[in-house]
Amino acid sequence: MTKGIRAIRGFRDIPPEEAWKLSYIEDRTQEHFQRYGYREIRLPMVEFTELFARGIGEATDIVEKEMYTFLDRNGQSLSLRPEGTASAVRAYIEGGWKSQHGITKVYYSGPMFRYERPQKGRYRQFYQLGLEAIGGAGPLVDAEVIDLLHRLFLVVEVQDVRILVNSLGCGKCRPDFRVRLLEYLTGVARELCSNCRRRMESNPLRVLDCKVPGCRSALEKVPVMLDYLCAECEDHFSAVREALDGLEVPYNVDPRIVRGLDYYNRTAFEAVCDRLGSQNAVAAGGRYDGLAKEIGGDAPGIGFAMGLERLGLIMNWDDVVPENPDYYVAAATSSARIPALELGDRLRALGFSVEVDLEDRSLKAQLRSANRMGIDSVLILGDDELSGGTVTLKDFVEKIQREVPLEEFMKEVMAAGTGPERR
Template structure:
């Protein structure tokens, strides 16, 4: 089947990928590690729809963000409602939190989720139109300890994934009280050095001035060297909160660095924001990111409840983890010769599978050689050959594939299982 030739076959759409058998083990490792770590912190899984009313995302993410303006998969359903494929996870989780009044159950709700997100962007390394996020949301408290707990969790999760390279960077974006002041100061500063800025940044100056601090153009980095820093403009509450977070991080030896130029793309972020950044993924440096969203729940029609969360990009983590192999090899391969042996072999195989062993056989009646060749290819730990002799004597040779050592054992599932799992062979 050739791609791009509709007459020959249909291919997946741009930016939508298949996860093939030889890579799914890696994803399962990521997901299992996340579940394991999350449960230690008391986060429970929530599963929300992949499609929501468009309005939910407009109101949460922000009408003027790139995500809402040009990246959403939006369509009308048959009833004329405007729906969209979720571009991120927090909005839907918060919607469910409000809709089911989870705030009435506990003062702090800790949720986690994993699943596909959709953004109509041009695909590139580490960026796809359907991508997957694993995230958590802790809703109900402004206490800096909650921030620190989420950050500790993130840091721990990456450790357990075996990734030490991505480094944790944190910042505080302030709140609706102090951010406007800072923004004004920044705009003021930028208008003084307009000529030194790139075209994009001159545009950003009006649309999203904080973004200028994040520009990669050397001229802009130089020009904004003396720009006002958000930390100098935090109101007393935000300042106390941010130093509180750092105090907890220090107390628990969570490694991090301050990045006062870090900006987040979604409108709902307040105060603590953070990213796990890496230099190994080309332009996609953020492997995980998140922050506090103290006004979001109320903004979406819920009670005035603060929250904080983060999400990691599964594809990006998978890229960092690389070619690590997670293949599952069979414990035993059953080769057979002759029709009656096929039945016996099937009986043995089934019995061992019932006992919890991974057992393979060749589905087709092939030569013994090709059956064993398959055993080798599958990297089976042991193999047996069942023929007339074995059936007559009720004994079979159990062969350890790694070194060819053999032992005669009785042709019964229980005995074979004991030999294989016990590892007591020879």
């Protein structure tokens, strides 16, 4: 079990038992996004390192220590994408989509890569589904995006998810706030944990969401961004909230919401759940009006991404069952092996999914397989059936069995048929 080549740490195989769930989430989510006018965009999984360095921010953890970066054969520094927003905005600029009318609304789905220690709900290759609304600066865009996210959780039946929103201010008001925050933190530095004292230097905003009790009490009167918003940001944020209230989207304003990426401004939001191990974010996003400028364009935007594995972890799967095959064709004798395969093909041509034994196993073993696979209808072919042009139908549920002319059976199937729509 330890022999041979295995998957890279943090890069796991998603077996069929699990993969169908991710597909299910993707399907439901994409339908949902499309109802809001979002269209799929396929983005490269590798970009120039510079895109992420400038877009996400040189000083962020992602860029500093979590990217898969390498030189290609031309000596250019490339990186596996750690997230999708930077690419989407790059595509917007590169494609000149600004000239199109209205807001560009796109969604993407696929693997992201981050060099982190794997743990529950966290892998080095993980799957994200995200969307971006680029080119719109107004608060209604923010509200619709958050509304869409809220309603997505209704569609995929996830309970226990809370939506938290905050405003991070803008380039005008955030620097002031930062100064006030640092003043305060310096004052209470003795009461903070060692982590937070370190964070004061690296990323003071992060101190706000420390969970250590001592820090929490020391931070009771900490200034929050919301109290320092400039007039424009204040107006924007209250307009967003007004719209959310009008749409009856349940949310909480949480001043401790901070984003780990530099490009965010104004509206930031997270969907969190407690049943996710130490991770609690299922989806997160926000506005990034300054991002495009960093990479050679100019456009406001907002978007979010959600972790498919994490969503899969908290979804209620009780009412969602994978479909079993419709028929099992069993060969009772060796001369019926190929005719069994043929019959399988005929049924498949009608849209059914059919299993046929390929291992020359006994009839008993074949029936056992059918039963294990949850297949209710078995068709048996043997020498008797072949010589008589019949097929034996066995129904595990009704517990009945009868032998009928093969062509008659096929006609029945076609008539009642309506080849079930498969997914």
